[in-house]
Amino acid sequence: MNNRMLAEGVFFVGAIDWDRRLFDSLIPLPDGTSYNSYLIKGSEKTALIDTVDPTMTDVLMGHLDKLEIKKIDYVIANHAEQDHSGSLPHVLRKYPEAKLVCSPRCKEFLIELLMIPENKFQTVNDKDTISLGNRTLEFIHAPWVHWPETILTYLREDKILFPCDLFGSHLATNELFVTDEGRVYEAAKRYYAEIMMPFWSNIQKHLERLKGYGINTIAPSHGPVYNRPESILKAYRSWVFDEPKNIVVLPYISMHGSTQKMVRHFAEALTERGVTVKQFDLTETDLGKLAMALVDAATVVVGVPTVLAAAHPNAAHAVFLANALRPKLKFVSIIGSYGWGGKTVEQLSAMMPNLKVEVLPPVLCKGLPKEADLKALDNLAETIAQKHKENKFA
Numbered sequence: 001m002n003n004r005m006l007a008e009g010v011f012f013v014g015a016i017d018w019d020r021r022l023f024d025s026l027i028p029l030p031d032g033t034s035y036n037s038y039l040i041k042g043s044e045k046t047a048l049i050d051t052v053d054p055t056m057t058d059v060l061m062g063h064l065d066k067l068e069i070k071k072i073d074y075v076i077a078n079h080a081e082q083d084h085s086g087s088l089p090h091v092l093r094k095y096p097e098a099k100l101v102c103s104p105r106c107k108e109f110l111i112e113l114l115m116i117p118e119n120k121f122q123t124v125n126d127k128d129t130i131s132l133g134n135r136t137l138e139f140i141h142a143p144w145v146h147w148p149e150t151i152l153t154y155l156r157e158d159k160i161l162f163p164c165d166l167f168g169s170h171l172a173t174n175e176l177f178v179t180d181e182g183r184v185y186e187a188a189k190r191y192y193a194e195i196m197m198p199f200w201s202n203i204q205k206h207l208e209r210l211k212g213y214g215i216n217t218i219a220p221s222h223g224p225v226y227n228r229p230e231s232i233l234k235a236y237r238s239w240v241f242d243e244p245k246n247i248v249v250l251p252y253i254s255m256h257g258s259t260q261k262m263v264r265h266f267a268e269a270l271t272e273r274g275v276t277v278k279q280f281d282l283t284e285t286d287l288g289k290l291a292m293a294l295v296d297a298a299t300v301v302v303g304v305p306t307v308l309a310a311a312h313p314n315a316a317h318a319v320f321l322a323n324a325l326r327p328k329l330k331f332v333s334i335i336g337s338y339g340w341g342g343k344t345v346e347q348l349s350a351m352m353p354n355l356k357v358e359v360l361p362p363v364l365c366k367g368l369p370k371e372a373d374l375k376a377l378d379n380l381a382e383t384i385a386q387k388h389k390e391n392k393f394a
Contacts, residue, residue: 004063004176006217006225007158009041009135013048013063014221015056018172023083027194028288031187032172035083036221038162039064040155042132045073048098049153049162050221054086061090071095074122074130076137077102078164079150080109084221089114101130103141105149124151140209142166144202146195152206159216165195166203167232169223177227184224185235191222192239193291198326200240207236244298244328246393248275248384251290251318252303253282258337258368263303265374266335266363269381275388282314287321294327298393299384301333302348309342316351323354331387333360333380337367360384 004012014036021029035052037060046069052060064072072095077085080102088110092098099122102110107121124130126141140152146165153162169187178184196203210233218226218233226232248270254260267277278293294300300322304315311319315336322329332355334345345362363380365373 011039015059033170042135044133047074050084051087053083057087072098164221168220171223245296247297248299249297251280266377273385299331304336306338306342311344332357334362
């Protein structure tokens with residue numbers, strides 16, 4: 001078998017981006033990424049599933065040339081974002097007879113983003129199919145699994161699911177299939193935390209729908225292919241369905257040591273009460289790791305000094321991130337030190353409208369923490385430990 005072949009006549013033709021270190025000018029990529037595109041040869045017609053980032057169009061076209069592809073009948077656009085769609089104009093110029101198959105909403109996006117002519121499109125509704133002769137593509141509408149226009153493509157006869165960003169991982173590797181499940185799990189959880197977690201309630205619905213499909217292989221648009229898909233399906237079920245765990249995420253920043261002293265005391269108080277602490281110094285934290293910690297956490301406590309009567313910008317950034325990612329948190333609080341006053345608590349509280357949480361009373365002190373402040377931290381730790389027990393967080 002060709003080492004780029006998922007099944008007989010089903011090929012990986014995408015591109016591995018070993019050197020990219022930032023995605024969307026926002027998300028760190030410590031392990032690079034890939035832009036996965038797949039070619040399916042049927043007995044009568046040929047389909048291309050997604051394309052690649054425009055920076056790597058030449059790689060995709062080189063793979064198609066190597067396979068001596070003279071004609072493509074359908075190009076499937078599962079998702080309009082440019083890391084998947086950016087090479088579409090080039091592909092459609094080389095294969096002018098190809099129809100661009102996507103959801104009606106995706107058609108709108110692609111016309112706006114890439115100015116693709118309207119006559120190139122063939123839109124599909126949920127559960128619609130296209131025959132390639134001896135193979136059938138079924139399209140599963142999955143709005144807000146990431147963007148509102150996303151579809152998943154299912155190759156019935158081979159039981160291969162092409163879910164675009166769903167189940168993906170930012171991981172550059174020349175191994176087509178998952179071999180190191182631990183490494184891929186870590187990359188997939190990071191990807192879920194940074195990109196998919198805001199849509200976890202929608203993903204719940206789509207995972208339920210997928211139970212009706214026999215799936216032997218999951219071929220996402222980033223990272224390696226799952227030829228033992230139960231591992232990633234189990235992970236996603238845990239991330240989107242499980243209750244939070246007995247974990248406090250503790251992002252903090254300290255300018256002159258006062259807040260740091262509070263954080264250390266508080267972390268120790270939680271530890272004594274059997275609560276797992278994941279602590280992050282916001283001066284040097286990889287925000288991807290902070291996002292991963294939020295996946296399972298029941299509580300976030302932000303350690304923050306006051307700067308010019310407001311929260312330190314790094315702490316505000318962390319709160320903004322948590323609000324945007326919408327994890328399944330249940331409790332939030334704030335601890336920190338100030339010099340002469342300010343509105344840190346009011347500011348940070350106003351930045352959390354997406355979080356359906358109980359806000360626990362903050363602990364703020366003037367200057368270095370005194371005995372009464374440390375006792376207040378002990379009381380907050382006790383409150384959190386009791387609330388975790390009451391809610392049976394494992």
